[in-house]
Amino acid sequence: xxxxxxxxxxxxxxxxxxxxxxLNGVSLxxxxxxxxxxxxPSGSGKTTLLNMIGxxxxxSRGSVFIDEQDITSYSDNQLIDFRLKHIGFVFQAYNxxxxxxxxxxxxxxMLLQKRPKEERRVRAMELLRAVGLEEKTEKRPxxxxxxxxxxxxxxxxxxxxxxxxxxxxxxxNLDSKSTAGLLDLMQELNQNENATFIFSxxxxxxxxxxxxxxxxxxxxxxxxxxxxx
Amino acid sequence: xxxxxAWRNIWRNRTxxxxxxASVVMGLWAGIFVIALSRGMVDQRKEKMINEQLSHIQLHxxxxxxxxxxxxxxxxxxxxxxxxxxxxxxxxxxxxxxxNGMLSAPGGGSGVQIIGIDPGAENRLTGLEKKVVEGTxxxxxxxxxxxxxxxxxxxxxxIGSKVVLTFLDxxxxxLAGAFRISGLISTGDIRLDKxxxxxxxxxxxxxxxxxxxxxxxxxxxxxxDEEVPFYRAQLKERYPRLMVEAWYDLSPELRYLNEMMDxxxxxxxxxxxxxxxxxxxxxxxxAVLERSRELxxxxxxxxxxxxxxxxxxxxxxxxxLTGAVIGMVLAYFSILIASHRGIDLSMVEQGMExxxxxxxxxxxxxxxxxxxxxxxxxxFSVISAIYPAxxxxxxxxxEAIRKI
Numbered sequence: 251x252x253x254x255x256x257x258x259x260x261x262x263x264x265x266x267x268x269x270x271x272x273l274n275g276v277s278l279x280x281x282x283x284x285x286x287x288x289x290x291p292s293g294s295g296k297t298t299l300l301n302m303i304g305x306x307x308x309x310s311r312g313s314v315f316i317d318e319q320d321i322t323s324y325s326d327n328q329l330i331d332f333r334l335k336h337i338g339f340v341f342q343a344y345n346x347x348x349x350x351x352x353x354x355x356x357x358x359x360m361l362l363q364k365r366p367k368e369e370r371r372v373r374a375m376e377l378l379r380a381v382g383l384e385e386k387t388e389k390r391p392x393x394x395x396x397x398x399x400x401x402x403x404x405x406x407x408x409x410x411x412x413x414x415x416x417x418x419x420x421x422x423n424l425d426s427k428s429t430a431g432l433l434d435l436m437q438e439l440n441q442n443e444n445a446t447f448i449f450s451x452x453x454x455x456x457x458x459x460x461x462x463x464x465x466x467x468x469x470x471x472x473x474x475x476x477x478x479x
Numbered sequence: 480x481x482x483x484x485a486w487r488n489i490w491r492n493r494t495x496x497x498x499x500x501a502s503v504v505m506g507l508w509a510g511i512f513v514i515a516l517s518r519g520m521v522d523q524r525k526e527k528m529i530n531e532q533l534s535h536i537q538l539h540x541x542x543x544x545x546x547x548x549x550x551x552x553x554x555x556x557x558x559x560x561x562x563x564x565x566x567x568x569x570x571x572x573x574x575x576x577x578x579n580g581m582l583s584a585p586g587g588g589s590g591v592q593i594i595g596i597d598p599g600a601e602n603r604l605t606g607l608e609k610k611v612v613e614g615t616x617x618x619x620x621x622x623x624x625x626x627x628x629x630x631x632x633x634x635x636x637x638i639g640s641k642v643v644l645t646f647l648d649x650x651x652x653x654l655a656g657a658f659r660i661s662g663l664i665s666t667g668d669i670r671l672d673k674x675x676x677x678x679x680x681x682x683x684x685x686x687x688x689x690x691x692x693x694x695x696x697x698x699x700x701x702x703x704d705e706e707v708p709f710y711r712a713q714l715k716e717r718y719p720r721l722m723v724e725a726w727y728d729l730s731p732e733l734r735y736l737n738e739m740m741d742x743x744x745x746x747x748x749x750x751x752x753x754x755x756x757x758x759x760x761x762x763x764x765x766a767v768l769e770r771s772r773e774l775x776x777x778x779x780x781x782x783x784x785x786x787x788x789x790x791x792x793x794x795x796x797x798x799x800l801t802g803a804v805i806g807m808v809l810a811y812f813s814i815l816i817a818s819h820r821g822i823d824l825s826m827v828e829q830g831m832e833x834x835x836x837x838x839x840x841x842x843x844x845x846x847x848x849x850x851x852x853x854x855x856x857x858x859f860s861v862i863s864a865i866y867p868a869x870x871x872x873x874x875x876x877x878e879a880i881r882k883i
Contacts, residue, residue, distance in 0.1 A: 297881075306779055306877040327783060334781025341880060345776040349487035354480070361480045362781050410781070 252279035253446060254303055254414065259312035261298050261469070272298040273309065274469035280448065282413070285440050287460035288450045295469040296450035297418050303448065304337050314468045316414075334362055338407030338418035338445070344379040346391040352378060352402045353387040359410045377405035381435055395427040397428025404432065408439055415439075415450045421456055433459050480762040481786060485793035488766070489801070490592025496798060499762045502808065503755055503856075510751040511810035511852065512817075514744045515842035519818065521740050525726075525733055531605050531666060532734075533726040534573075535697035535707050536714060541722050543695055544828055547579055549687075550649040553721065556694030563699055568710065570702050573597065573604040574694040576680045582626070589673075591626075593644055593691070595680030601719030604700055607664070609676065614638040614662030615655050622682055623661035627672030631663050638663065644676065646688055656686035752859040755799070759860055763795050763867035774871050775879020786866045794859055795864035803856040807849050817842045 261273040272295045280286060288296045300311075301307040302314050305321050306329075313320050321332060346355045356374040365373075378384050381401035383394075391399050400420060407415050415436075423431040437459060440447050449456055457463055465473040489496050529535060538559070543551035553559065556574050563572045576595030581588055598617040600609045608616040617623055624642070625741075638660055649792065658678060666672055668694045684693065701710055707725045715723040727734035767774065777787060822838040 264735075301877040304779070307875070324796060330778060330781055330783045333779065334783075337781075339776075339779055340774065343772075345772065345880065347773065347777070349482065349484055354483075358480060359780055362783075362786070406780070 251281075251284045253317055254278075254280040254448075255315040256299075256302065257315070259299070259302055259314065260310045261295070261302065261307070262310045273302070273312075273468050275312070275320065276466075276469065276471055277312075278464065278471060278474070280446060281444055283440070283444050284462055285460055286462040287450070287457050287463060288448065288464045288466060289333070289452065289457055290466035290472075292452075294466040296466055298469075299466065300416050300418050300448065300450050303414075304339060306333055316473075323332055333340070334359070334410065335394060336413050337342045338410060338412035338415040340403050340407045340415065340420045342414045342419040344391065344396070344403045344423075346399055346402055348391050348404070351388050351390055351404075352383055352394065352398075356409045358440045359406055363410055373409055373411075374405075377409055378402075380439070381405045381421045382431070395428075396423050397425065397431065400428070400432055401435065404435060404439070408443060408445065411443070412445060414446045417447065419451055419453070420449060421451065421453045428456070429453065429455050442465065481790045482793055482797075484789050486718050486797055488770075488794050489798050492766070492769075495762060495765070499758050499798060500802040500805070502758055503799055504806040506751045506755050507748075507803055507806030507852065507856070508809045510748050511807065511844060511848070512741075512813060512842065514747055514848075515810070515814045515817075515844035516739050516822070516840060517743070518844060519840050519842040521736050523841060525737055526728060527667065528733055529702070529726050532668075532671070533729050534604060535701045535704060536699050536711055536725055537724050537729060538697040538699075538714065538718060539695065539722045539724075544722070547577060547695075548649075549578060549647065549693065550574075552691075552693045552695050554694055554696060554772075555856045556697065559697060559718065560694070563697065563797070566700050570700045571600070572697065572699040573600040574680070574692070575601070575696040575698065576683055576693045577695045578646045578683065578693075580644055582630070582634070582676060583643045583645060584634050584636055584640060587633075589634060589639040590675045590767060591644070591677060592674050593629070593646065593683065595678055596684040597680060601677075604698060606783065610664040610666050611662040612665045613662070613777070616662055620659075620661075622658045623679070624658040625662045625677040626660055626662050627675050628663040628665045629664045629669050629672035630674065630676075631660070634672065636660055642684075644678070649800075654686055654688075656682075686802060744848060744854070745851065748855055752855055756859045756863040759795055759799055759863035760866055762798065763791065763864060764870065766794070767791065767867045767871045771871075771874055772881075775874050775876040778874065778876040779880060784872050787871055791868040791871055792861055792864040796860045799860035799863070800853070801858050803853060809853065810844070811846075811849070811851070814842045814844050849874065 255304050256276055256278050259273050259276040263270040263272055276299060284318060288299060290296055302309050305324065308322055313322050313428055316336065321329065346360060350358060353374055356377055357370045360370040360373060378387055383398060383401055386394060387399060394402065421432060424432060433456060436447060441443060451457060463475045464471055533737065540551045541555055560572055560574050563569055573596060578593045580593050582591045588625065612624065612628055636642065640660045642660060643655050643656060643657050645653060648654050651683065670681060670770050684690065687693065701707060711723055711725045774787065821841050823839050825838045
C-alpha cells in the first residue's frame with residue numbers, strides 16, 4: 251500500500267500577478283522503503299513537489315496523503331509536528347546549524363523529540379560513525395568540507411528515525427568521491443533503517459542508483475520508471 | 480539546547496553584539512550612577528537636616544509653630560528634658576528658646592531668629608561647635624553669641640564685634656541686650672546662616688528678666704532612626720498636651736523627596752531601557768533577517784513556533800542581560816568607590832549649600848535596587864524580542880530555505 255499519495259497536485263506561485271504553474275496536476279504513489287529520484291530540468295517542479303510531500307508548503311489545489319491522512323488540511327503547528335515525527339530533510343546547501351558541532355546538530359532533532367539523553371548520545375554517535383565522521387563530532391560546520399557537512403545533514407535527517415527522507419539535490423555541491431560515498435551511505439541506511447528516500451536531482455550519479463525515477467516537466471509527471479534492484 | 484544556541488548566536492556577529500552590549504552597559508551604568516548620585520544627595524540632605532536642624536523628633540506647644548509667640552513655651556520643660564535624657568534609646572536632647580528679634584550693629588540691622596541653647600546639649604544634638612568656622616564656641620565670659628557667617632558678611636561684623644539683640648517680651652515690651660560675637664558659623668545652609676543667632680538660654684532669660692526657662696522647642700535624636708515612629712507614638716502618649724512631631728511631619732517635602740527617589744529610579748531606568756529597547760529591536764531584527772534561511776530550516780526539521788519564539792526571546796534577553804550584568808557590576812563598584820571618596824562639586828558649592836546640600840556628594844544605591852533593575856531589563860528585552868520573533872514566525876520554511 252502507498253504510504254505517500256498525491257492527488258491532482260497543483261501549485262501556482264504569484265497567483266495575483268504573473269501566475270507560475272510549478273505543479274500541474276501531479277498524482278503519484280510511493281511505497282514504503284522506496285529509493286526514488288525525481289528528475290527533470292530546472293523549474294520543472296521537483297523541489298516544489300518535495301516541499302508539498304514534506305508539508306513545507308501547501309498546494310494551491312489537490313491533496314497529499316501520508317498514511318491516508320490528508321496533510322494539506324493540517325495547521326502550521328500540526329505540520330511542524332508531523333515533520334518532526336516523520337520526515338528527515340537533506341537540503342542542497344546542507345543547512346546545518348552553524349553554531350552547533352556535528353554531534354550537536356545530529357542530537358538537536360532528538361532534543362526536539364524529547365528523547366532521553368543517553369538515547370540521544372547513542373543514536374548520534376551511531377549515525378556519525380555510519381557517515382564516517384566519528385572523528386569530527388566536535389567540529390562545527392565551518393570546520394568541515396562540503397561532503398562532510400552533507401554527511402552530517404544525512405545523519406541529522408535520520409536521527410529522528412523518520413519514515414521518509416526527502417533530499418533536495420543532495421549532491422549538487424559535492425565532488426564525485428563525496429557523491430559516491432553519500433549515495434552508498436543513503437542506500438545502506440535505506441536498507442538498514444527501511445526509510446523511504448525521495449530525491450530531487452539533476453545528478454546522473456544519483457539517478458543511476460535510484461530504483462524508481464520520476465521525470466517531471468512543466469509541473470507534470472512525464473515518465474515513471476521502476477528498475478529492478 | 481535552545482539557550483545554548485541562543486547564547487552562541489549572540490557571538491556570531493561579535494561586533495554588532497558588542498556594540499549593543501556596550502550601549503546597555505553604558506546606559507545602565509550611567510542610569511544607576513545618576514540615580515545613586517541623586518539618592519546620595521537626598522540622603523545627605525535628609526541626614527544633614529535631621530542631624531543639624533530637625534532632629535528625629537521635636538516637641539512644641541500646639542500653636543507655637545504658627546505664631547512663634549514667646550509665651551508659647553513648654554510648661555515643665557526642665558522636667559521633660561530630664562526625663563528624656565534618661566529614656567533609653569535617646570542619644571541626645573536639647574531644649575531651645577526661639578525668639579524672633581532684631582540684630583543691630585553699627586553697620587546696620589537685620590531681622591534674626593535668636594536661638595537660646597544650652598551649648599553642651601545643643602552641641603551633642605546638632606554638632607553646632609563643628610560649624611564654627613571662625614572664633615570660639617561659647618568661650619568663658621558673659622553675653623557671647625554665635626552668628627552665621629553670611630549674616631556677619633552682610634552687616635560687616637567680625638569676631639569681637641558688639642551687637643544689640645532686640646525683641647518683644649510677653650507683654651510686648653521691647654527688650655534689648657548687648658552681646659559680643661564669639662564665633663561665626665556656617666551650617667551649609669546659607670538661608671539659615673543669614674538669620675540665625677545662637678545665645679545661651681540662661682543669658683536670654685536674664686534679658687527677659689525671668690528665672691523661668693523659656694523653652695519653646697525640645698529636639699531629640701534617637702540611637703536608631705528606624706525607631707522614629709515608635710518613639711513618636713510613645714511621646715505622644717506621654718505628653719498628650721504637646722505637639723510631638725517626627726522629622727517627616729516637620730518636613731513633609733523631605734519625606735516626599737525620600738519616597739519619590741524610589742519611584743524616580745524606576746521611571747528613569749524605564750526611560751533608559753526604552754531607548755535601549757530600540758537598539759535591541761534593531762539588532763534582533765537584523766539577526767532574524769540575516770538568518771531567515773536557518774530559521775526556515777529549523778521550522779522545516781520540526782522546531783515549533785513556541786520554541787522558535789523562545790529562542791529569539793532568549794537571545795535578546797541574554798544579549799541585554801550580558802550588558803546589564805556588566806553595567807550593574809560597573810555601577811556597583813563605581814558607586815562603592817565614589818561613596819567612600821565622595822564627588823567634590825565645590826565649583827558649585829554655594830549653589831548647593833543654599834539648598835542645604837554639601838559640596839561633596841556621596842552616591843548611594845541600595846543593593847535591593849539591582850534585582851529590580853535586572854527584572855526591568857528582562858521585561859524590556861522580552862518586549863523588544865516580540866517584533867523580531869513575530870517576523871521569524873511569519874517565515875514560510877520553503878521560501879526561507881531557498882534564500883541566499
